[in-house]
Amino acid sequence: MEAASHEEDTLRAGELEVRLSDGLVLAAGRPLALSLRELRLLIALLERRDRIIPREELYRLAWGRPLRNGDRSVDVYVHKLRTKLETALPQRRFIHTHFGFGYRLSPELSHAFHNPATGP
Amino acid sequence: MEAASHEEDTLRAGELEVRLSDGLVLAAGRPLALSLRELRLLIALLERRDRIIPREELYRLAWGRPLRNGDRSVDVYVHKLRTKLETALPQRRFIHTHFGFGYRLSPELSHAFHNPATGP
DNA sequence: ACCGGTTGTTCACGTGCTTTTTACGAGTGC
DNA sequence: GCACTCGTAAAAAGCACGTGAACAACCGGT
Numbered sequence: 114m115e116a117a118s119h120e121e122d123t124l125r126a127g128e129l130e131v132r133l134s135d136g137l138v139l140a141a142g143r144p145l146a147l148s149l150r151e152l153r154l155l156i157a158l159l160e161r162r163d164r165i166i167p168r169e170e171l172y173r174l175a176w177g178r179p180l181r182n183g184d185r186s187v188d189v190y191v192h193k194l195r196t197k198l199e200t201a202l203p204q205r206r207f208i209h210t211h212f213g214f215g216y217r218l219s220p221e222l223s224h225a226f227h228n229p230a231t232g233p
Numbered sequence: 234m235e236a237a238s239h240e241e242d243t244l245r246a247g248e249l250e251v252r253l254s255d256g257l258v259l260a261a262g263r264p265l266a267l268s269l270r271e272l273r274l275l276i277a278l279l280e281r282r283d284r285i286i287p288r289e290e291l292y293r294l295a296w297g298r299p300l301r302n303g304d305r306s307v308d309v310y311v312h313k314l315r316t317k318l319e320t321a322l323p324q325r326r327f328i329h330t331h332f333g334f335g336y337r338l339s340p341e342l343s344h345a346f347h348n349p350a351t352g353p
Numbered sequence: 354a355c356c357g358g359t360t361g362t363t364c365a366c367g368t369g370c371t372t373t374t375t376a377c378g379a380g381t382g383c
Numbered sequence: 384g385c386a387c388t389c390g391t392a393a394a395a396a397g398c399a400c401g402t403g404a405a406c407a408a409c410c411g412g413t
Contacts (some may be wrong), residue, residue, distance in 0.1 A: 120367085126309070134379080140240075148359080148360055148361080149360080149361090150361070151360095162253075163253045164254075164257060165255040165256055165257050175383080177335075181398070184362090184363090185362095185364090185400090186361085186362070186401090188359095188400065188401070188402090189362080189363085189401095189402085191360090191400095192400095192401065192402065192403095193403090195401095209264070210399095210401090211256070211257075211266065212266070212268060212370060212371075212399070212400080212401070213268065213269045213370090213371080213398095214255075214256050214368095215265070217257070219264070268370080268371055268372080269371080270371080270372070271371095285379085293408095297368095304373095304374090305374080305375090305389090306372085306373070306374085308370095308388095308389065308390070308391090309372090309374090309390095309391085311389095311390090312389095312390065312392095313390065330388095330389070330390090332380090332381060332388065332389075333381090333382090333387090333388070334383085
């Protein structure tokens with residue numbers, strides 16, 4: 114039951130993969146360059162995937178201190194993460210906003226890929 | 234024998250599911266985006282499912298203050314909830330009107346899916 | 354120590370969503 | 384028919400979120 118190499122400390126979602134031991138992030142097999150804050154935020158989201166996480170909790174987990182009133186850092190870094198994830202894996206939407214509640218990470222398919230010919 | 238994760242703080246009705254812990258709403262497994270008021274109204278209805286709830290009580294539960302005379306907010310938000318629920322789960326009718334008394338939530342099957350050819 | 358590039362923080366503005374309120378028409382029961 | 388209740392759309396105001404950019408702090412290499 115220990116045949117796997119480093120599977121135990123690896124978080125996955127869709128074709129996204131994060132090795133906690135060395136902090137390596139793979140998107141469909143390719144390395145994805147993230148900054149420290151981006152990585153810690155992504156890990157916080159992955160460890161609670163499919164659940165809504167309030168900003169206060171995300172900030173505590175990724176920054177290690179309580180969120181101050183009016184601080185928008187989480188929004189800014191969610192945006193940075195989204196940009197990189199969308200560039201690396203355009204077919205997925207990972208981070209979902211729950212208005213008034215917080216964010217949720219789930220590897221859902223982008224409902225793009227509509228037929229653009231018969232637009233409105 | 235209590236291996237389940239967070240089943241205890243989850244309200245269900247038909248294929249509808251509300252996790253009280255994080256406020257996530259699932260309709261047939263898919264996340265359903267609700268606003269804060271919509272969620273609190275839905276929870277109030279679910280906690281008294283199959284019973285008729287007067288507007289005054291629904292307002293107190295979802296808004297946290299007494300209903301003022303002439304306020305139609307409950308009706309407006311019941312309509313918003315109905316719209317979203319019907320979009321997500323067309324085969325069910327959840328919120329039922331009891332004229333002069335209030336609303337009741339029960340996951341009944343829509344007797345739609347009639348043959349539309351022989352309409353009245 | 355200097356320089357260039359990267360990262361983290363904060364601010365500002367626009368946009369869209371939420372909530373409240375009003376209005377009017379349709380439905381219901383007497 | 385009449386009075387009341389409910390469904391629904393929409394205007395108006397407020398607020399949360401998305402986003403770009405400026406600035407400072409940090410870091411490695413020379």
